[in-house]
Amino acid sequence: MSLRLVGLGEIPAETARVARVVCPRGAFAMRLREEFAEVFSGEAFADLYSERGRPAVAPGALALVTVLQFVEGLSDRQAADAVRTRIDWKYAIGLELTDAGFDYSVLCEFRSRLLEGEKAGEVFDLVLMLARDRGLLKTAGRQRTDSAKVLGAITGLNRLALVGESLRAALNAIAAVAPDWLAARVDLEWFDRYGHRVEETRLPRSKEKQRAWTAQVGADGMRLMTALFAPDAPREVRALGPVEVLRQVWVKNYQVSEGEVHWREDKNLPPGRLQPCSPYDLHARRGAKAGSGWAGYLVQLTETCEPDVPNLITHVATTDASVNDSKMTQAIQADLAARDMLPAVHLADGNYIDAGNILAAQRMGVELLGPAQRNTTVQARGRFATDAFTVDWDRRQVTCPNGITTDQWYPRTDSKGIEVVRVRFRHTECRPCPDLRSCVGSTTGQRREITLRHHDEHQAIRQNRAAQETREWRNRYRQRNGIEATVSQGVRAFGMRRSRYRGQPKTHFQHLFTAAAMNLARLDAWTSGTPRIGTRISRFETLKPAA
Incomplete structure (x- = not known):
């Protein structure tokens, strides 16, 4: 398609x-056109379209329709119907009342062009630039961060259902490409x-029948993959996405021993963050x-x-559900710094705080x-918490609250890959101590051991x-x-809780446009003088006497 109007x-x-x-009195779509038309100029998307061919719908108009679609939680078909039937949408886009609009598939194609051209965050950034130009965005002060769970557009499967459905998905994909080849290689x-x-x-349900079922599925899947990667197999079937999914699922759930396929025991499974939840979305993971x-x-x-000024979302990150919040702290700050939006004070809950991030x-x-x-060990309840030990970093010595000093200092790397120091006290000094049981915290331990972060990290966490x-x-x-109210607004009013699409790139696209829609709604409320809603208090809480 060619581009006639940008x-x-x-x-x-x-x-x-x-x-x-x-x-x-106007409508939100009409005010978007009147107050924020420069966001939808479409110039940033012009290079995504050809100059030859039949005219395309203006990308600026499609961007505006996509924002309105996320504001009202509409599907592609419903959004296309709104363009055709609603007067406020026609006003926003600049259409005649008799204009029939466009087919709903145009919106899907527009999203694909944005993802392929790596311009999914263009509208989000343009809204922030507009707010900054109008003096409504102050990023050098305080900013706050929190996360929310997002349900994938899939059904989470257990291991038994996962292997069976992965094989079924591969069979369906192969049947569409090479039906005759597949029919000759499967049993009735x-x-x-x-x-x-x-x-x-x-x-x-029984363990015995489950073992038999998984063994049968494993053998069938291995037989299919052996045929797929044989020299006489059609090349196009090997490149199918479901075939690669099948291979990955079999590697993670089965192992081959002496030519036979065996179901992996739980202790031999890869980490949960590497295990897909469904063959239809390899990026989705289980989270808690x-x-x-x-x-x-x-x-x-x-x-x-x-x-x-209005509270505006400055950064959006989408990860699979297994990623810990603390892993994202530095990534968020680095991205904000690259976009010249780094705050002076970054507020976050305890999940984002550790010594390295500080x-x-x-x-x-x-x-x-x-x-x-907080330190949740048994010793932390008494006077033998880790912070009660005096550390001499220069001499590499540690003194306990009872005055016993040790120099058994061992640099280590813990299970999370963090460099720590393991300090041990001698048996001969700890056994005679009358506070041994309070200090060690177990009924069998004969000496105290503590783990320290390195000097700067240790001091940072103690000061915090x-x-x-x-x-x-x-x-x-x-x-x-x-920030919890922002998450609530995104979930309740903008449908952020559920992913519309499959795959992390498309889900991130949804979050970027949702954040852009939320920012525009907040800018609209600010410019129209709509006051902020205060914290809601239940009727019962109003009965609480003043302190």
Whole structure:
């Protein structure tokens, strides 16, 4: 398709007249056109379209339609119907009242062009640039970050259903490309075994029957892959995505011993973060947070929190559900720095706080403000907590609260890949100690061992834990609470909880456009003078007497 019009067209006189009559107070779509038309100029998307061929729908108009689609939670078909039937949308895009709009598949093609051209975040960035130009975006002050779980557009499968459904998906994909080749290599029983979705069948419940079922599926899958990678197999079937999924699932769930395929025991399985949840979305993973589990993704939202300007989302990150929040702290700050939006104070909850992140933020000139996780060991309840030991870093010696000193100092790397120091006290000094059981914390231990982070990290975490006990620190940290309202708005009003698409790139696209829509809604509320809604208090809470 060729590009005849880049941005939004002029508003036809009749469309403007009827819109003013029908919507005398205006509508959100109309205000977007009037206040933020420069965001949808479409110039950033012009290189995604050819100059030859039949005319295409203006990319600026498609960007505006996509934003409105996410604001109202519409499907592609419903959004195309809104362009054809709604006066406020015609006003926003600049269409005649009699214009029939476009086919809904155009929106899917537009998203594909944005993803292929790596311009998924263009509208999000343009909204922030507009807000900055108008003095409504202050990024050098405070910003806050939190994450929310996102349910993938899949059904999470257990291991039995996963292997069966992966084989079924590969068979369906091959049948569409090389039906005759496949029909000559399968048994009649396969049609009953893999003809329907595995989760719709009654999988065996007893351990013995489950072992027999997994062995049968494993042998069938290995037989199929042997045929697929034989010299006489069609080349096009090897390049199919479901075939690669089948290979990965078999590697992670089966092992070959003496020419036979065996089901992997739990102890021999790869880490959960490497195990897919479904053959239809290889990026989705299982996650657990606040006592609940899900299959899908995590979205990390960062927003400004200044009292004299609207709170605007400045950064969006989408990860699979297995990624810990602390792994994202430095990545978020680095991305903000690259876009010249690094804050002076970065507020986050305890999941984002560790010694390494605190020091990395300080090197970037950022104060990472959040509660460090407390020491939850048995010794921490008494006077023999790790912080009660005196550390002489120069001499590499540690003295316990009872005055015993040790120089058994061993640099190590823990299970998370963090460099630590393991300090051990001697048996001969700990056994006679009357506080041995209180210090060691076990009924069989004969000496105390402690693990320390390296000097700068050790000091940073101790200072953070001391500061968070003060009233001043708690008052400053209260500013973080508003991010939970942003997450709630994204989930309740903009459908952020569920992924519309499969795959991390498309899910991230959804989050970027959702964040852009939320920012535009907040800018619209700010420019129209709509006051912020205060914290909701239940009727029962209003009965609480004042302190």
